[in-house]
Amino acid sequence: MxxxxxxxxxxxxxxxxxxxxxxxxxxxxxxxxxxxxxxxxxxxxxxxxxxxxxxxxxxxxxxxxxxxxxxxxxxxxxxxxxxxxxxxxxxxxxxxxxxxxxxxxxxxxxxxxxxxxxxxxxxxxxxxxxxxxxxxxxxxxxxxxxxxxxxxxxxxxxxxxxxxxxxxxxxxxxxxxxxxxxxxxxxxxxxxxxxxxxxPPSFQLREQGLDTDEARQRAEAYGQELFPGGDAFASVREAAAIPRTWGLVALFFTSFGGFLALTVWLPSYWTAIHGMGVQAAGALTAIAFTLPAAVLRVPGGYLSDRIGGEVTAVGSFVVVGIAALGLVVTRTYGTALGATVCLAVGIGVANAAVFQLVPKYVPEAVGGASGLVGGLGAFGGFVVPPVLGLFVDSFGESGYASGFVVFVALALVSVALSERLYRTRASVGVDAAAAGE
Known part of the structure; x- marks a missing residue:
């Protein structure tokens, strides 16, 4: 043997x-x-x-x-x-x-x-x-x-x-x-x-010559409990056929795509609007936005579990919209800094809330939905910066500030989508599942 x-x-x-x-x-x-x-x-x-x-x-x-x-x-x-x-x-x-x-x-x-x-x-x-x-x-x-x-x-x-x-x-x-x-x-x-x-153990055992079923059985002895579920692309196709998946993609486009876009755009904003040097603008972006938004995903997930991902998403996108509006209208450093921190809070919590909703609203294809939401949602990090750049081309230096109206619009759409998803709870059995727990 x-x-x-x-x-x-x-x-x-x-x-x-x-x-x-x-x-x-x-x-x-x-x-x-x-x-x-x-x-x-x-x-x-x-x-x-x-x-x-x-x-x-x-x-x-x-x-x-x-x-x-x-x-x-x-x-x-x-x-x-x-x-x-x-x-x-x-x-x-x-x-x-x-x-x-x-x-x-x-x-x-x-x-x-x-x-x-x-x-x-x-x-x-x-x-x-x-x-x-x-x-x-x-x-x-x-x-x-x-x-x-x-x-x-x-x-x-x-x-x-x-x-x-x-x-x-x-x-x-x-x-x-x-x-x-x-x-x-x-x-x-x-x-x-x-x-x-x-x-992980099952892959090592398959590489050593065991078939999939035997590798899975032996891997369980090493503590592995999760395994590949078959054709991963089939799960993606199944998720893509469900309209709710695309609502979640749109929400993550705003939250995580927005996180990526703002991480690369805010240094230029601080330099152009507030006259900061490259080093100071980078430091401020990291301290006031990027690091807090990343860290807040953890308490955001906890909050979503306690009060519901839908309520958390609505509240966080409202914060995003108000903070973005603040950056559009203000040219005062202190107010802009406060708005940026609020933007980090809203986006960080929203990132956690959206992914908490995936297994609720697409239970029949969680893996495929997670891939689409994570992949296409993050695509916002590529799409949004050029749109912000168009405001600079149209309005000159002030466009670095007025371009944040894009996030006001995205936040309003995301609040409406979150609220609409909440109204579909019964159709996907979320309430029934919760009642049976």
Whole structure:
């Protein structure tokens, strides 16, 4: 009788997933904190600037769906390494461009290449869906909430930290050297993930020659309780056929897409409207918005469990709308800072509330719905910055403030959608399920 061994442990699985996600997710702010450097060097319009700072989110959002599904076929380690490797290629290309062309030669003619390198570098953002699955398969059902909060909370912190660090590095090292250091960090982080990561037990056993059923039975002895549910793309197709899924996608477009968009756009707002330097604008964005919005997902999830995701979503989107309106009408630093903090609170809590609603409203295809909501919702991080840029092109510098009317509109639509979802509770059996518990 052959002996089958399992390498690693649940803690190692969580640690490696969190490390890989932290390394890849930093790509969200590839251009945002130093956008003014690229704007001045290349002579970018508001639209072109918005597209550039959003470039990493293009791949970082859309690749979540296919790579999340691929995990169920081959395990998480291989998809993780492919995404991080693509990010390395993108960062390498950007580094070469900066070494050879910055500053005098970095003209608008190179814009397509700079955009392409940004999009490639953003592939690491898509590790979110891979790491979520890696973490879930290593832990029992009764610990999912805790370990996923640790994974998402620590991994989500990297854009905030890099928003703080990149402007400081720019001041101390210059733009080119700063990105060369980031490139080295990405390579070392990928190597560390490769050395640390191990697939969950069932995938290891399948690799050792066991069929799916036998691998599952033996993996249960090692504590694995969650397993691939068959054809992952079938679940995506099933979820896509349910109208409620698209309502949740729209809500996450505002909340998480908005989180990504504001993380890369706010430094330019603080520089243009309030005359702050690049370093101060990056630090303020991180401290007042990005880090609080990431951390508040945890209490937001708790609040959603206590009072209901629908009520939490309505309240949080109301806060988003009021805060965004404040940024439209005010030019006072103190008021703008308070509005930004309120925006972080609303968006952070809304992110948790929306995902709390997924299993309630799409119980027949939770996995597929989670992929669509997480992937297409995050696409807002690519779509919204160019729209904000159009306000700058139309109204000049004041457009950096008036563009926040986009978030006022998104918040109003999201409040209406949340309230409409609440009215459909009976049709999906939410009340009945709650009564039976």
């Amino acid at each position: 052959s002996v089958h061994r399992i390498r690693g442990s649940s803690r190692r699985g969580l640690a490696s997933a969190t490390l890989g996600f932290f390394v890849g997710f930093a790509g969200v702010v590839l251009y945002g904190p130093v956008a003014t450097e690229f704007e001045s060097a290349m002579g970018l319009s508001g639209l072109a600037l918005g597209l550039l700072v959003g470039a990493p989110q293009l791949t970082g959002s859309l690749l979540r769906i296919p790579f999340g599904a691929w995990v169920d076929e081959v395990g998480p380690r291989k998809p993780f390494l492919v995404l991080l490797s693509l990010s390395i290629v993108g960062m390498a290309g950007l580094s070469v461009l900066l070494v050879t062309a910055y500053p005098e030669g970095l003209s608008m003619e190179l814009y397509p290449l700079v955009f392409f390198c940004g999009a490639l570098s953003g592939c690491g953002i898509a590790t979110f869906s891979v790491g979520t699955t890696q973490t879930s398969y290593w832990y029992p059902k009764d610990r999912q909430g805790t370990v996923l909060a640790v994974y998402a909370g620590l991994g989500n912190s990297s854009p905030g930290l890099f928003t703080l660090l990149l402007p400081i590095a720019l001041s101390a090292l210059g733009l080119t050297t700063s990105y060369l250091v980031w490139f080295a960090f990405l390579v070392l982080g990928t190597v560390a993930y490769a050395a640390l990561a191990v697939d």
